[in-house]
Amino acid sequence: METVRVKLLTVIAESFLEERLIGLLRRCGARGYTVAEVRGEGSRGVRASEWEGKNVRLESLLSNEAAARVLAALEREFFAHYAVVAYTQEVEVVRGDKYV
Amino acid sequence: METVRVKLLTVIAESFLEERLIGLLRRCGARGYTVAEVRGEGSRGVRASEWEGKNVRLESLLSNEAAARVLAALEREFFAHYAVVAYTQEVEVVRGDKYV
């Protein structure tokens, strides 16, 4: 089975940011995404909506270049204002030519 | 704390495929799995049910051999017909002897 190494980006943010985050992913070249509804609590005392509550967990498989664009855009547009967590991992994906 | 390095397999697919995918995991030697209900959108225009909608995200901890069997079976039985995403990562698991 041939696999391709790509970046899995995970973003956790307050639910009301979902649409804006999906727009950002698209602009940066994401070909798809998955959203899960989660709950959580973070290290920042201030949140835009409520202190502890409904979050979304977005995941997207990205080329290295697209992942870098997403992280830069998140920093520019979100990190100063919202309690957003973002991290990347390398994964081996089947039919990976769709993502790079 | 002793840990064992195993494969974490993630499969994202339309919800109606859940039972068939769980059957595939079992046949290939999975000892357990986790299912989360997610939403998403992918790079394929055609979906069996609706364009954008309810998906499941299945995760399973597997030996390298079982992971290879699962990916081969997914390719044989699913990839030509359905919008299935599958990727693997290496994780360090506690009580990992259960998985290998």
Added chain:
Amino acid sequence: METVRVKLLTVIAESFLEERLIGLLRRCGARGYTVAEVRGEGSRGVRASEWEGKNVRLESLLSNEAAARVLAALEREFFAHYAVVAYTQEVEVVRGDKYV
């Protein structure tokens, strides 16, 4: 974009253990966590509540030291009694100074 390499810990357990697991994470130094409701089935025949059912999937970004403390505490307090799965991965996190 500067990132920091930290541990992503995932714990999957029966739902009624959620509060106790969050307490354990806090005690061990976690600065935040995410909870998703999931379903699943594991390799242990005996579960405290029901055989197959509602689980939670907790995730937390941790320093290596905090991750080791969490795994040791899980072993001491949970593994003998409950069907708990725990694994760690390395991830590259933005604004990672919050976690280490």
